[in-house]
Ligand SMILES: NC(=O)C1=CN([C@@H]2O[C@H](COP(=O)(O)OP(=O)(O)OC[C@H]3O[C@@H](n4cnc5c(N)ncnc54)[C@H](O)[C@@H]3O)[C@@H](O)[C@H]2O)C=CC1
């Protein structure tokens with residue numbers, strides 16, 4: 394198969410979808426890899442590293458989309474890429490369709506095969522291509538939150554760990570999955586007092602067992618959230634309903650009961666955000682303030698630490714990319730249900746229920762679709 398890797402063009406997105414080691418692995422299976430010039434520069438890989446691994450460098454993004462049967466990317470295509478996408482082309486990347494109606498309609502219109510990293514799901518319900526980036530974003534959420542709690546950045550001016558004789562800050566983590574667990578570990582390590590909320594009692598039980606003593610757990614419901622946000626300095630949004638729009642756990646009216654300078658880091662912004670007032674921001678301009686509450690809502694947090702993120706992401710994506718290249722998307726999805734659950738929009742049909750529901754679109758069951766599909 395002919396594989397193309399474009400350079401990411403989202404704001405401050407420095408990750409790349411294949412490392413030179415990944416190129417060498419794919420080549421061993423007899424495939425051809427085209428890299429856009431400078432695609433890996435932000436992650437520390439030069440064009441020469443890629444050519445020595447067996448890739449061919451193409452000068453422009455247009456040339457990559459024009460040449461490749463499968464495009465492997467990191468972030469969702471942005472508007473200037475839409476028209477480059479060809480009918481039947483396989484796109485293997487993050488899409489987060491439930492947070493963008495425009496992207497959903499654009500991909501339906503392009504009639505491409507959109508296999509989304511974030512909904513590839515194993516039999517145990519884990520999300521193997523989201524986990525590594527959630528680990529990064531969860532850990533980062535605390536270092537970003539600590540930074541924006543500083544007074545010159547409009548935060549409350551409180552040190553997460555406190556000092557002897559002065560109590561630490563209070564951190565509230567909404568959602569105790571991968572992001573929430575990593576955030577809680579980092580905040581606890583810095584000495585903050587941490588509360589994790591989740592709707593899964595089993596998950597809370599597990600977290601209670603493994604977390605240090607300065608972390609407590611609480612059932613997530615509106616009453617508890619209202620009580621806790623009054624006394625929290627830093628709040629991390631980390632809920633997920635896979636493939637669907639995130640529920641708004643903090644609504645606009647709740648900002649009024651928070652203290653001025655409270656910092657909200659809504660990591661779930663890529664699925665629409667679990668804080669009503671969160672709108673996607675960029676690394677260039679990460680925060681905005683409403684009712685004296687600082688909102689940090691960067692939708693590609695791991696893009697700022699590409700030396701870590703590119704390796705972590707490609708460790709997870711490469712085995713799946715090789716299956717897609719070896720078998721073609723249809724056979725690979727039929728033989729591996731992890732990949733099947735990644736199909737979101739296929740040749741104009743929405744085959745992922747959470748996406749269809751988010752935008753009121755008609756939905757075709759993915760198994761039925763594959764039965765009917767001829768290619
Ligand atoms: N902004 C960014 O750069 C990044 C964002 N993310 C996003 O972070 C979000 C969280 O991802 P993961 O931690 O991997 O998901 P996960 O599936 O591991 O955890 C989500 C947790 O939310 C819980 N939950 C669901 N409804 C809830 C409710 N009403 N109240 C409290 N908890 C609830 C679930 O029980 C689960 O434990 C996703 O939207 C993901 O796409 C991930 C990486 C980077």
Ligand SMILES: CC(=O)C(=O)O
Nearest residue numbers: 526663692693694695
């Ligand atoms: C998961 C995601 O949105 C990211 O890594 O940017």
Ligand SMILES: [Mg+2]
Nearest residue numbers: 663692693694
């Ligand atoms: Mg994101």
